[in-house]
Amino acid sequence: MDISSITPPSNATYPSSSSKSTSGSSxxxxxxxxxxxxQLQYQDPLSATSxxxxxxxxxxxxxxxxxxxxxxxxxxxxxxxIVGKKVSYVSTQSTATGSYSVTTKAGTVDAVDFSGETPKFYVSTTGDDGKVTSSWIDYSAIRMVYSPDVDLNSGSDT
Incomplete structure (x- = not known):
């Protein structure tokens, strides 16, 4: 029997794509x-699966x-x-001209959010002016994780 000749019943219902989880891999x-x-419904009765x-x-x-x-x-x-550790991450910001500015920043991870597909990290960064800003960083933006005791600029422990 050719597989193409098998048709599903006309009253068959199929789950919509919105009813599945967002991950698609679970x-x-x-x-x-x-x-x-x-498998049981559509198996060949003459050669049933063991x-x-x-x-x-x-x-x-x-x-x-x-x-x-x-x-x-x-x-x-x-x-x-990673919570409590320093991270180096890539930050992308749009400019007034519509282009994007990509910079590397460093900060301390204060929290992790697991509500999405991948974890997001709440990172506190101290600017050149001494002002502390915090933002959520995607996991994919992190480039390096290191101990808070390490000063990467001097190449030695503080």
């Missing part, structure tokens, strides 16, 4: 059971879930370990 057990139900294959799929899915959880915990641990 699967849960509900997703696995939906896939399993679809129980061993379903168990192998479930084991693979459980392993994938455990790895995703481990990576998430590792990212949280890494991000929280």
């Amino acid at each position: 699967l849960d057990m509900n997703d696995f059971f939906k896939l399993l139900a679809a 129980n061993d294959q379903y168990m192998a799929e479930m084991a693979q899915f459980s392993t994938l879930q455990a790895i995703q959880t481990l990576l998430k915990v590792e990212n949280y641990t890494m991000a929280t370990s």
